[in-house]
Amino acid sequence: DTAVSQTPKYLVTQMGNDKSIKCEQNLGHDTMYWYKQDSKKFLKIMFSYNNKELIINETVPNRFSPKSPDKAHLNLHINSLELGDSAVYFCASSQGRANTIYFGEGSWLTVV
């Protein structure tokens, strides 16, 4: 069973479109995250939710909106996609503070 699963794995879309990436974890964790990995493989946190409450919101354009319908799910919606949004987006989860963060397989987004 996949602990943190995200869909789609690959997504190619045109500039200006709106797209969503879905994430689900079956680990029973109370905290979920979105990380972005750029073309140079640098990883940076975007958002974090704890028990459905937004607790980390880095400097991310308003076009990015996370939504957590319950503790096991954290989706990422992106409006008006731009070329610079092309990246790998990783969903992750953890339990409690400073515990191990488990990552999903990533979603490769390409904006053309």
Add this chain to the structure above:
Amino acid sequence: AQSVTQLGSHVSVSEGALVLLRCNYSSSVPPYLFWYVQYPNQGLQLLLKYTSAATLVKGINGFEAEFKKSETSFHLTKPSAHMSDAAEYFCAVTHGGTSGSRLTFGEGTQLTVNP
């Protein structure tokens, strides 16, 4: 504030040779430190973690790392490299926040293993 510096964006070793990937951290509070590995087109897999227990931490696939507070280092080692170890390795730091963890990653080290 916390940060991680990985010395050497590319490391190349021969199969069977010692692997040494360097990581130095900066943290205003006692850190928790992690090493993750990323194989091509895959997600991040935890190799090992330090959370203020034993300073020598053993992980999966024969890797280990030693926390040295005086040197603010957490270098990753493996005695004998295998071809399957070729991947990108990330060092990361966080601390015991009130909820959740803000992992700060280094820039990664690409490990190449030559036959």
